[in-house]
Amino acid sequence: xxxxxxxxxxxxxxxxxxxxxxxxxxxxxxxxxxxxxxxxxxxxxxxxxxxxxxxxxxxxxxxxxxxxxxxxxxxxxxxxxxxxxxxxxxxxxxxxxxxxxxxxxxxxxxxx
Numbered sequence: 001x002x003x004x005x006x007x008x009x010x011x012x013x014x015x016x017x018x019x020x021x022x023x024x025x026x027x028x029x030x031x032x033x034x035x036x037x038x039x040x041x042x043x044x045x046x047x048x049x050x051x052x053x054x055x056x057x058x059x060x061x062x063x064x065x066x067x068x069x070x071x072x073x074x075x076x077x078x079x080x081x082x083x084x085x086x087x088x089x090x091x092x093x094x095x096x097x098x099x100x101x102x103x104x105x106x107x108x109x110x111x112x
Contacts, residue, residue, distance in 0.1 A: 004061040008070060011054035016074045018047030020081055069108050072101050 021044030025035055035041055058067050076098045082088035 002061070004058050007054045008058035008062060008067055011051045011058055012071055012074050014047050014054060015051035015071070016077055016081075018044045018051060019074070019078055020044075020085070021047060023082070023086060066108055070105055073105050076101055 021040045025038040025041030025044060028034075028038070055067070055071075079088075079090060079094060079098055083090035
C-alpha cells in the first residue's frame, strides 16, 4: 500500500472520528449554540479539518474518481457505530445497502 493510499485510509478514519464526536456533541440539553460550544463538537470539527488535509495528500497521486467513492466506507462504519454506540436502527434493508456499498468500494479499489 502506498503512502497515498495510507493517507486516504487515515482521512477516512479521521473523518469518521469527527462524525462520531459531532454526534456526541448533539447529546444533552441546550440549544444549537450550546451544541457548537461543546468540546465534542469543537474537537470533531478539528478532526474534519485534519481529514481534509489527509485527503489532499491522497489526491496528489490517487484519481478523484477512485478516492472519493472509497470514502463511502465511512458510511458503513458510521452505521455500525450509530447502531451500537447511539442506539440507532439497523434493519435488513440498511444492512443490504451497506453490503452494496462495500462491494462497490472493493470493486473500485481493485480496478484502480
